[in-house]
Amino acid sequence: MRCIEIRSPGGPEVLQPVEREDPVPGRGEVLIRVEAAGVNRPDVLQRRGRYPMPPGASDIPGLEVAGIVAGIGEGVHTWRVGDRVCALVAGGGYATFCVAPAVQCLPVPGPLDFVGGAALPETFFTVWTNVFDRGALRAGESALFHGGSSGIGTTAIQLAVARGARAFVTAGSDEKCRACEDLGAEHAINYRTDDFAEVVKRLTGGRGVDLVLDMVGGDYFARNIAVLATGGRLVEIGMMGGSMSAAIDLGDVLRRRLTITGSTLRPRSVEEKGGIAVDLRREVWPLLEQGRVKPVVYRTFPLDEAAAAHRMLESSEHVGKIVLVVR
Numbered sequence: 001m002r003c004i005e006i007r008s009p010g011g012p013e014v015l016q017p018v019e020r021e022d023p024v025p026g027r028g029e030v031l032i033r034v035e036a037a038g039v040n041r042p043d044v045l046q047r048r049g050r051y052p053m054p055p056g057a058s059d060i061p062g063l064e065v066a067g068i069v070a071g072i073g074e075g076v077h078t079w080r081v082g083d084r085v086c087a088l089v090a091g092g093g094y095a096t097f098c099v100a101p102a103v104q105c106l107p108v109p110g111p112l113d114f115v116g117g118a119a120l121p122e123t124f125f126t127v128w129t130n131v132f133d134r135g136a137l138r139a140g141e142s143a144l145f146h147g148g149s150s151g152i153g154t155t156a157i158q159l160a161v162a163r164g165a166r167a168f169v170t171a172g173s174d175e176k177c178r179a180c181e182d183l184g185a186e187h188a189i190n191y192r193t194d195d196f197a198e199v200v201k202r203l204t205g206g207r208g209v210d211l212v213l214d215m216v217g218g219d220y221f222a223r224n225i226a227v228l229a230t231g232g233r234l235v236e237i238g239m240m241g242g243s244m245s246a247a248i249d250l251g252d253v254l255r256r257r258l259t260i261t262g263s264t265l266r267p268r269s270v271e272e273k274g275g276i277a278v279d280l281r282r283e284v285w286p287l288l289e290q291g292r293v294k295p296v297v298y299r300t301f302p303l304d305e306a307a308a309a310h311r312m313l314e315s316s317e318h319v320g321k322i323v324l325v326v327r
């Protein structure tokens with residue numbers, strides 16, 4: 001197969017097209033003939049040597065693919081050769097063939113092509129498990145999503161609104177803010193010109209929001225705590241602004257009964273990821289089938305141009321997802 005290797009930790013130029021043996025599906029796995037593969041911020045961290053693979057995972061980057069089932073491992077009865085699937089994988093996505101646990105595969109929703117399908121797994125699994133499971137966002141509640149224009153953010157906005165919640169977001173330009181509002185955000189705050197905590201407090205009549213999904217960390221922590229309503233939940237999924245935070249007054253946590261939590265998806269077990277897939281198929285796939293929620297694909301690149309895809313992701317000019325077209 002053709003795939004992209006990380007020659008050594010470094011900049012986008014270390015991503016190098018090579019030929020390797022096709023992978024072989026093990027027990028409980030399927031072999032996917034990859035048509036498209038999503039590019040995600042964690043791939044950039046892996047390329048820089050700052051996001052080690054979990055034990056047993058492929059060293060080839062790529063956490064999500066869409067394609068056609070080309071082989072079935074022992075004990076798999078849920079998929080057949082020829083099925084159109086998208087899959088969450090722990091690595092190996094930037095390749096013409098990839099193996100995936102059968103329970104981490106979902107059908108490509110009817111309205112979508114493979115590029116759209118490849119843009120789903122990483123962000124939809126992440127948003128579901130953090131916003132709706134861990135964060136327990138319910139209809140009638142309100143949420144603040146940082147990085148509103150990111151792959152994660154564009155997914156979170158659409159799912160929150162489709163499920164009856166109010167979405168506020170932050171983004172780094174007025175243009176990105178408008179794009180987030182077009183996706184359904186009630187108000188997008190340009191964090192470069194406005195203090196998001198002040199704006200959210202004002203827009204919610206001083207109450208704050210029920211949930212904050214944070215991928216910045218660092219000096220956002222104290223302000224995230226400040227914008228939470230009584231009973232609010234802060235869910236950490238990234239640390240783009242640093243892993244250390246300023247001290248906060250723990251009295252706020254007690255008085256407002258706040259929950260501070262977080263998670264990473266990749267190291268979780270196949271069983272846990274399979275459980276998230278079951279929830280997604282029941283709760284979210286109908287929204288994709290009906291076209292009420294859509295992946296936002298900003299740009300595609302051929303597989304061999306993975307380095308250019310990473311350069312674009314790191315420039316942060318994009319709104320939504322960047323996808324590699326593999327065939």
Ligand SMILES: NC(=O)c1ccc[n+]([C@@H]2O[C@H](COP(=O)([O-])OP(=O)(O)OC[C@H]3O[C@@H](n4cnc5c(N)ncnc54)[C@H](OP(=O)(O)O)[C@@H]3O)[C@@H](O)[C@H]2O)c1
Nearest residue numbers: 040041147150151152171172215237238240263264265316
């Ligand atoms: N925990 C998990 O399981 C998990 C899973 C997947 C992704 N993630 C994390 O979720 C985040 C989004 O991932 P993604 O793939 O959707 O990324 P992405 O599309 O590359 O988006 C990241 C966005 O964050 C904004 N940003 C970058 N640096 C920032 C900073 N210092 N302060 C504020 N905003 C900043 C940029 O937009 P602006 O122009 O608005 O600055 C950028 O577009 C990443 O941190 C990623 O590591 C976590």
